[in-house]
Amino acid sequence: MNFTRWSARLPGTQRRAAARTEHAVSPDRRGEGAVPAARAEQLTGDAPVPAVDELPVREVLDRVPALVALLHGPDHRVAYVNDAYVAAFGVRPAGEPARAALPELDELGLLPLLDQVLRSAKPRTVKSRKAPDGRSYTFTCTPVDVPAGPEGDEVSDGKGGDGGVLIFATDVTDHAEAAERLRASERSQRETAVTLQRSLLPQELEEPDDLRIAATYQPGGTEAAVGGDWYDVITLGGGRTALVIGDVMGRGVRAAAVMGQLRTAVRAYARLDLPPHEVLQLLDGLATEIDANQIATCVYAVHDPNEGRLVYASAGHLPILVRDESGVVLRADEPTGPPLGTGGWMYASGSVPLGPGATAVLYTDGLVERRNEDLDEGIAALQRALAGATGTPQVVCDRLVRSAGVTADHDDDVAVLVLQHPARTGPDSELFRNAALELLGGVEATPRARAFASGVLTSWRFSRELHDLGVLAASELVANSLQHGTPPMRLRLRRTDRRLIIEVTDGDDHLPRRRRADPADEAGRGIAIVATIASGWGSRRTPGGGKAVWCEFALPRAGQ
Numbered sequence: 398m399n400f401t402r403w404s405a406r407l408p409g410t411q412r413r414a415a416a417r418t419e420h421a422v423s424p425d426r427r428g429e430g431a432v433p434a435a436r437a438e439q440l441t442g443d444a445p446v447p448a449v450d451e452l453p454v455r456e457v458l459d460r461v462p463a464l465v466a467l468l469h470g471p472d473h474r475v476a477y478v479n480d481a482y483v484a485a486f487g488v489r490p491a492g493e494p495a496r497a498a499l500p501e502l503d504e505l506g507l508l509p510l511l512d513q514v515l516r517s518a519k520p521r522t523v524k525s526r527k528a529p530d531g532r533s534y535t536f537t538c539t540p541v542d543v544p545a546g547p548e549g550d551e552v553s554d555g556k557g558g559d560g561g562v563l564i565f566a567t568d569v570t571d572h573a574e575a576a577e578r579l580r581a582s583e584r585s586q587r588e589t590a591v592t593l594q595r596s597l598l599p600q601e602l603e604e605p606d607d608l609r610i611a612a613t614y615q616p617g618g619t620e621a622a623v624g625g626d627w628y629d630v631i632t633l634g635g636g637r638t639a640l641v642i643g644d645v646m647g648r649g650v651r652a653a654a655v656m657g658q659l660r661t662a663v664r665a666y667a668r669l670d671l672p673p674h675e676v677l678q679l680l681d682g683l684a685t686e687i688d689a690n691q692i693a694t695c696v697y698a699v700h701d702p703n704e705g706r707l708v709y710a711s712a713g714h715l716p717i718l719v720r721d722e723s724g725v726v727l728r729a730d731e732p733t734g735p736p737l738g739t740g741g742w743m744y745a746s747g748s749v750p751l752g753p754g755a756t757a758v759l760y761t762d763g764l765v766e767r768r769n770e771d772l773d774e775g776i777a778a779l780q781r782a783l784a785g786a787t788g789t790p791q792v793v794c795d796r797l798v799r800s801a802g803v804t805a806d807h808d809d810d811v812a813v814l815v816l817q818h819p820a821r822t823g824p825d826s827e828l829f830r831n832a833a834l835e836l837l838g839g840v841e842a843t844p845r846a847r848a849f850a851s852g853v854l855t856s857w858r859f860s861r862e863l864h865d866l867g868v869l870a871a872s873e874l875v876a877n878s879l880q881h882g883t884p885p886m887r888l889r890l891r892r893t894d895r896r897l898i899i900e901v902t903d904g905d906d907h908l909p910r911r912r913r914a915d916p917a918d919e920a921g922r923g924i925a926i927v928a929t930i931a932s933g934w935g936s937r938r939t940p941g942g943g944k945a946v947w948c949e950f951a952l953p954r955a956g957q
Contacts, residue, residue: 455477458477458479459479459480460480461479461481462481462568463481463565463566463567463568464478464479464481464482464485464534464564464565464566464568465477465478465479465481465482465563465564465565465566466478466479466482466489466499466563466564467541467561467562467563467564468495468511468561468562468563468564469560469561469562470560470561471512471515472494472495472496473494473495473496473508473511473515473562474492474493474494474495474498475489475490475491475492475493475494475495475498475499476491476561477491482566485528485530485532486499486501486528486529486530495508495511496508501528501529501530502564504528504529505526505528505536506526507523507526507536507538507564510523510536510538511538511562511564514538514539514540514562515540515560515561515562517540518540518560519540520537520538520539520540521537521538522535522536522537522538523535523536524569525569525572525573525576527573532568532570533568533569533570533572533573533574534566534567534568534569535566535567535569536564536565536566537564537565537566537567538562538563538564538565539562539563539565540560540561540562540563541560541561541562541563542560542561595614597627597653597656597657597660598614598627598628598660599612599628599629599630602630603630603631603632603638605630605632605636605638605700606636606702606829606893606894606895606896607636607638607700607702607818607829607893608638608700608816608817608818609789609790609816609817609819610630610640610790610814610815610816610817611789611790611791611793611794611814611815612628612630612794612812612813612814612815613794613795613798613811613812613813614626614627614628614810614811614812615763615798615803615807615810615811615812616810617763617807617808617809617810625643625644625645625646625647625652625653625655625656625693625810626642626643626644626645626656626761626763626810626811626812627641627642627643627644627645627656627659627660627812628640628641628642628643628759628812628813628814629641629642629660629663629664630814631663631664631667633667633668633670633699633935634670634933634934634935634947634949635898635900635935635937635945635947635949636701636702636703636891636893636898636949637670637699637700637701637702638699638700639667639697639698639699640697640698640699640700640707640759640814640816641660641663641667641695641696641697641698642695642696642714642759642760642761642812642814643656643659643660643693643694643695643696643714643737643761644693644694644695644714644761644762644810644812645659645691645692645693646691646692646693646694646736647691651688651691652691655684655687655688655691655693656693658683658687659680659683659684659687659693659695659737662679662680662683663676663680663695663697666679666680670935670936670937671937672699672708672710672746672938672940673697673698673699673708673709673710673744673746674710674743674744674745674746675744676697676710677695677697677710677711677712677734677737677744678743678744680695680697680712680737681712681737681738681739681740681742681744682740684737684738685738685740687738688738689738691738692713692736692737692738692739693712693736693737693738694711694712694713694714694715694736694737695711695712695713695714695736695737696709696710696711696712696714696715696717696759697709697710698710698717698759700751700816700818702818702891703831703889703891705750705751705752705753705818706748706749706750706751707719707729707748707749707750707751707757708746708747708748709729709746709747709748709749710732710734710744710745710746710747711732711733711734712733712734712735712736712737712744713733713734713735713736713737714733715760715761715762715765715776716728716729716730716733716776717729717749717757717758717759718757718758718760718776718779718780718783719749719750719751719755719756719757719758720755720756720757720783720784721750721752721754721755722752722753722754722755722820724784725784726780726783726784727749727750728776728780729747729749731747732744732745732746732747751818752818753818753819753820753821754818754819754820755817755818756783756790756793756815756816756817756818757815757816757817758779758783758793758797758813758814758815759813759814759816760779760797760811760812760813760814761810761811761812761813762809763803763807763809763810763811763812764779764797764798764801764803764811764812764813765778765779765801766809775801778800778801779797779800779801782796782797782800782801783797786800789817790815790816790817791815793815793817794813794815797813797815798811798813825894828892828893828894829892829893829894830857830891830892831889831890831891832849832853832889832890832891833887833888833889833890834846834849834887834888834889835885835886835887836875836878836884836885836886836887836888837884837886838879838884838886842875842879842886843872843875843876843879846871846872846875846888847868847871847872849871849888850867850868850871850872850888850890850899851864851868853890854867854868854890854897857892859897863897863950863952866930866931866950867890867897867899867950869926869930870899870927870930870931870948870950871888871890871899871901873923873924873926873927874888874899874900874901874923874927874946874947874948875888875901876923877901877909877923877924877946878901878902878903878946881905881907881909882903882904882905882907882943882944883903883904883905883943884903884904885903885904886901886902886903886904887901887902887903888900888901889901889902892952894952895951895952896932896949896950896951896952897949897950897952898947898948898949899947899948899949900945900946900947901945901946901947902939902943902944902945902946903943903944904941904942904943905943905944906938906939906942906943906944907944908936908937908938908944909924909936909946910924911924911925911928924946927948928948931948931949931950932948932949932950932951933948933949934946934947934948934949935947935948
């Protein structure tokens with residue numbers, strides 16, 4: 398086939414490119430770019446280099462390393478395949494339809510593409526398809542005019558000129574393997590980050606007496622790097638529970654590692670039984686020390702069943718949502734401060750009601766934030782979903798995740814923590830009881846406290862041993878408050894299905910500590926006695942400027 402005649406049948410861009418090539422090496426213009434024959438002889442030492450228009454097209458295509466096939470007609474009958482194509486897939490019979498003669502194209506899904514190229518007369522390219530020979534190719538399919546009749550290199554079905562498709566396949570195996578190695582490395586790094594992230598999250602949530610809690614964590618899809626979302630539940634003693642959720646502003650292993658350090662620090666600070674804003678203050682300084690370039694959002698909240706409220710502080714995190722027993726959802730927006738790690742901010746605590754029958758939700762931005770959507774719209778949608786979500790905390794958790802459209806391909810991590818303060822009714826209510834006595838001080842306070850504790854514990858039908866221990870603990874705590882505290886004073890007894898809690902509050906904020914009393918000392922043994930007989934004890938400052946000192950006794954389980 399003559400190059401000039403064949404290129405004349407190429408449409409558009411291909412025809413112009415061929416013309417430029419032919420023009421650039423025309424024998425009439427050797428002085429403007431072609432190599433003169435004499436000069437060519439000098440260069441080769443033997444024979445002159447032929448001009449491009451003197452090279453047979455078939456000879457050129459037979460020698461190129463790329464795979465070339467020329468098909469014609471609506472059945473895509475084989476007009477020509479070059480040597481590289483034969484080397485890759487074997488000899489292919491001319492004149493046969495591609496579906497039968499070139500089964501590799503069918504396996505690669507290229508036959509519909511050939512139809513499309515033939516109809517539209519526009520070239521199409523598919524990248525990096527793995528062929529049956531195990532190598533990867535990028536296929537470019539270009540529409541051409543194939544002449545009729547057996548003429549030189551041409552192949553025809555004898556029915557006149559037909560439209561055809563020239564297939565040009567470039568071997569990109571090395572590139573494909575390099576890309577796959579990169580993807581495998583990214584998958585490995587992501588799996589490492591996910592494993593680290595999950596290992597640093599609570600493997601089992603602590604179970605407070607007065608709350609039912611469920612949580613879920615879902616990493617982003619395979620194309621998204623793992624973030625630093627976390628949550629935690631910490632029982633503080635005395636019936637109180639701390640709840641935490643946070644999000645490190647980063648991705649990958651580094652974010653997961655920072656998250657683990659912050660979560661460990663939160664648990665340590667929680668043991669100090671500090672107000673929420675003081676815990677965040679400490680975390681803010683620590684976050685700066687861990688990595689000055691890494692910040693995190695966080696909410697730290699404390700639930701006290703005696704108060705029926707959730708006291709919280711927020712470091713740039715999304716608002717807690719609370720649904721009351723009637724189904725009304727409240728958004729706890731204020732107060733809030735900047736994210737952890739920014740430094741120089743004084744955080745403040747706020748509170749929101751969380752009485753019996755209420756449900757609260759703490760969550761990270763992956764649940765409500767969407768591209769091209771306002772964040773407030775996402776939070777409002779979550780409020781509507783929470784208003785209609787009933788059932789156990791796990792059921793509520795799953796419904797909220799589904800309503801937000803979170804799937805395995807989600808582009809961000811999602812962490813959700815749901816807590817319920819159940820309304821106790823029937824026989825269950827007998828296992829959760831409260832009793833309190835206001836103490837005016839004076840010498841009669843301790844005998845009154847002993848008599849009150851004895852009567853309450855008798856009515857709650859505790860064993861004689863537990864009754865006596867409870868009366869002794871109440872007497873020692875009241876005596877300690879009378880000696881070291883100031884009015885007003887209160888004795889509170891509380892029972893759950895798992896423990897008896899005895900707490901004394903007063904107006905002095907000096908926290909007691911356990912110390913060793915010398916044999917000659919007349920005081921200093923009260924806290925030591927309480928610590929010895931009780932399952933646990935502790936103290937904390939109260940918002941009004943006083944303190945609370947508590948102890949608790951584990952109750953025997955049914956059947957013990």
